[in-house]
Amino acid sequence: MREKEVEQKLVKAVKLAGGFCIKFTSPGFDGVPDRVVLLPKGRMAFIELKASGKKPRALQIRRMKQLSALGFLCYVVDNTDVIGGVIDEIQSS
Template sequence: MLEKEIERKLVKEVRKKGGLCIKFSSPGLDGVPDRMVLLPDGILAFIELKAPGQKPRKQQVRRMQQFEKLGFRCFVLDNMDGIGGMIDAICSS
Protein backbone atom coordinates (compact mmCIF):
# COMPACT_ATOMS: atom_id res chain seq x y z
CA MET A 1 0.00 0.00 0.00
CA LEU A 2 1.29 3.43 -0.92
CA GLU A 3 1.17 6.62 1.12
CA LYS A 4 -0.81 8.20 -1.70
CA GLU A 5 -3.59 5.58 -1.34
CA ILE A 6 -3.86 6.25 2.39
CA GLU A 7 -3.98 9.97 1.66
CA ARG A 8 -6.84 9.59 -0.85
CA LYS A 9 -8.87 7.56 1.64
CA LEU A 10 -8.23 10.12 4.40
CA VAL A 11 -9.45 12.97 2.18
CA LYS A 12 -12.59 11.00 1.29
CA GLU A 13 -13.42 10.14 4.91
CA VAL A 14 -12.87 13.70 6.14
CA ARG A 15 -15.24 14.97 3.43
CA LYS A 16 -17.88 12.49 4.63
CA LYS A 17 -17.68 14.21 8.03
CA GLY A 18 -18.32 17.59 6.37
CA GLY A 19 -14.70 18.71 6.59
CA LEU A 20 -11.72 19.57 4.47
CA CYS A 21 -8.40 17.77 4.28
CA ILE A 22 -6.02 20.36 2.87
CA LYS A 23 -2.54 19.63 1.54
CA PHE A 24 -0.22 21.63 3.78
CA SER A 25 3.14 23.04 2.78
CA SER A 26 5.05 25.89 4.27
CA PRO A 27 8.06 27.15 2.35
CA GLY A 28 10.78 28.09 4.80
CA LEU A 29 9.42 25.89 7.60
CA ASP A 30 10.77 22.34 7.32
CA GLY A 31 9.03 19.26 8.66
CA VAL A 32 5.42 20.42 8.61
CA PRO A 33 2.78 17.65 8.46
CA ASP A 34 1.33 16.66 5.08
CA ARG A 35 -2.31 17.56 5.70
CA MET A 36 -4.51 19.86 7.76
CA VAL A 37 -7.89 18.44 8.73
CA LEU A 38 -10.56 21.07 9.25
CA LEU A 39 -13.86 19.85 10.65
CA PRO A 40 -17.11 21.61 11.59
CA ASP A 41 -17.13 23.62 14.82
CA GLY A 42 -13.59 24.93 14.33
CA ILE A 43 -11.78 21.64 14.81
CA LEU A 44 -8.25 21.54 13.36
CA ALA A 45 -5.61 18.81 13.36
CA PHE A 46 -2.41 18.08 11.47
CA ILE A 47 -1.68 14.71 9.85
CA GLU A 48 1.67 13.29 8.78
CA LEU A 49 1.13 10.48 6.27
CA LYS A 50 3.55 7.61 5.89
CA ALA A 51 3.70 4.34 3.98
CA PRO A 52 2.95 1.33 6.21
CA GLY A 53 5.68 0.82 8.78
CA GLN A 54 7.46 4.08 7.99
CA LYS A 55 8.20 6.61 10.74
CA PRO A 56 8.41 10.43 10.65
CA ARG A 57 11.85 12.00 10.30
CA LYS A 58 13.34 13.71 13.36
CA GLN A 59 12.50 17.16 12.00
CA GLN A 60 8.88 16.10 11.42
CA VAL A 61 8.62 14.80 14.98
CA ARG A 62 10.05 18.06 16.35
CA ARG A 63 7.63 20.12 14.26
CA MET A 64 4.62 18.10 15.45
CA GLN A 65 5.80 18.50 19.04
CA GLN A 66 6.04 22.24 18.47
CA PHE A 67 2.47 22.33 17.10
CA GLU A 68 1.22 20.23 20.02
CA LYS A 69 2.80 22.65 22.51
CA LEU A 70 0.70 25.34 20.83
CA GLY A 71 -2.41 23.25 21.47
CA PHE A 72 -2.92 21.60 18.08
CA ARG A 73 -3.55 17.88 17.66
CA CYS A 74 -1.05 16.02 15.45
CA PHE A 75 -1.26 12.46 14.17
CA VAL A 76 0.89 10.08 12.16
CA LEU A 77 -1.12 7.85 9.83
CA ASP A 78 0.47 4.85 8.11
CA ASN A 79 -2.53 2.63 7.34
CA MET A 80 -6.13 2.88 6.20
CA ASP A 81 -7.45 1.00 9.24
CA GLY A 82 -6.46 3.90 11.49
CA ILE A 83 -8.40 6.58 9.62
CA GLY A 84 -11.77 6.14 11.34
CA GLY A 85 -10.32 6.07 14.83
CA MET A 86 -8.12 9.05 14.10
CA ILE A 87 -11.07 11.10 12.82
CA ASP A 88 -13.05 10.12 15.93
CA ALA A 89 -10.13 11.24 18.12
CA ILE A 90 -9.95 14.56 16.28
CA CYS A 91 -13.70 15.10 16.70
CA SER A 92 -13.52 14.39 20.43
CA SER A 93 -10.99 17.15 21.02
Protein backbone atom coordinates in the same frame (compact mmCIF):
# COMPACT_ATOMS: atom_id res chain seq x y z
CA MET B 1 0.18 0.51 1.30
CA ARG B 2 1.68 3.55 -0.40
CA GLU B 3 1.45 7.01 1.16
CA LYS B 4 -0.65 8.29 -1.73
CA GLU B 5 -3.29 5.60 -1.11
CA VAL B 6 -3.44 6.44 2.60
CA GLU B 7 -3.75 10.12 1.70
CA GLN B 8 -6.62 9.52 -0.75
CA LYS B 9 -8.58 7.54 1.85
CA LEU B 10 -8.01 10.23 4.48
CA VAL B 11 -9.27 12.95 2.12
CA LYS B 12 -12.43 10.93 1.36
CA ALA B 13 -13.10 10.16 5.02
CA VAL B 14 -12.69 13.79 6.07
CA LYS B 15 -15.03 14.90 3.29
CA LEU B 16 -17.63 12.35 4.46
CA ALA B 17 -17.30 13.81 7.97
CA GLY B 18 -18.22 17.23 6.53
CA GLY B 19 -14.73 18.69 6.60
CA PHE B 20 -11.76 19.70 4.50
CA CYS B 21 -8.39 17.96 4.24
CA ILE B 22 -6.04 20.64 2.96
CA LYS B 23 -2.58 19.85 1.59
CA PHE B 24 -0.11 21.85 3.66
CA THR B 25 3.24 23.14 2.48
CA SER B 26 5.24 25.85 4.15
CA PRO B 27 8.27 27.17 2.24
CA GLY B 28 11.10 27.94 4.61
CA PHE B 29 9.61 25.86 7.44
CA ASP B 30 10.55 22.27 6.65
CA GLY B 31 9.08 19.23 8.35
CA VAL B 32 5.48 20.41 8.67
CA PRO B 33 2.77 17.72 8.47
CA ASP B 34 1.31 16.86 5.06
CA ARG B 35 -2.33 17.75 5.70
CA VAL B 36 -4.46 20.06 7.82
CA VAL B 37 -7.83 18.55 8.72
CA LEU B 38 -10.65 21.02 9.34
CA LEU B 39 -13.90 19.60 10.73
CA PRO B 40 -17.23 21.12 11.78
CA LYS B 41 -17.41 22.97 15.11
CA GLY B 42 -13.92 24.41 14.65
CA ARG B 43 -12.04 21.13 15.06
CA MET B 44 -8.59 21.04 13.53
CA ALA B 45 -5.56 18.74 13.41
CA PHE B 46 -2.31 18.24 11.53
CA ILE B 47 -1.73 14.87 9.87
CA GLU B 48 1.62 13.44 8.74
CA LEU B 49 1.03 10.68 6.19
CA LYS B 50 3.37 7.75 5.68
CA ALA B 51 3.44 4.54 3.69
CA SER B 52 2.64 1.45 5.77
CA GLY B 53 5.34 0.82 8.35
CA LYS B 54 7.30 4.00 7.58
CA LYS B 55 8.20 6.42 10.37
CA PRO B 56 8.44 10.23 10.40
CA ARG B 57 11.88 11.80 10.13
CA ALA B 58 13.40 13.49 13.18
CA LEU B 59 12.55 16.97 11.86
CA GLN B 60 8.92 15.94 11.28
CA ILE B 61 8.67 14.64 14.84
CA ARG B 62 10.16 17.87 16.16
CA ARG B 63 7.64 19.98 14.18
CA MET B 64 4.72 17.92 15.47
CA LYS B 65 5.98 18.37 19.04
CA GLN B 66 6.19 22.13 18.45
CA LEU B 67 2.63 22.21 17.08
CA SER B 68 1.40 20.05 19.97
CA ALA B 69 3.03 22.45 22.44
CA LEU B 70 0.91 25.20 20.89
CA GLY B 71 -2.21 23.14 21.60
CA PHE B 72 -2.80 21.58 18.17
CA LEU B 73 -3.61 17.91 17.63
CA CYS B 74 -1.03 16.05 15.51
CA TYR B 75 -1.18 12.52 14.14
CA VAL B 76 0.92 10.17 12.06
CA VAL B 77 -1.24 7.98 9.81
CA ASP B 78 0.47 5.07 8.06
CA ASN B 79 -2.51 2.84 7.31
CA THR B 80 -6.16 3.26 6.48
CA ASP B 81 -7.40 1.24 9.46
CA VAL B 82 -6.76 4.12 11.88
CA ILE B 83 -8.36 6.91 9.83
CA GLY B 84 -11.85 6.53 11.35
CA GLY B 85 -10.44 6.58 14.87
CA VAL B 86 -8.33 9.65 14.17
CA ILE B 87 -11.34 11.54 12.78
CA ASP B 88 -13.43 10.50 15.81
CA GLU B 89 -10.70 11.74 18.15
CA ILE B 90 -10.46 15.09 16.34
CA GLN B 91 -14.26 15.50 16.46
CA SER B 92 -14.38 14.80 20.18
CA SER B 93 -11.50 17.12 21.10
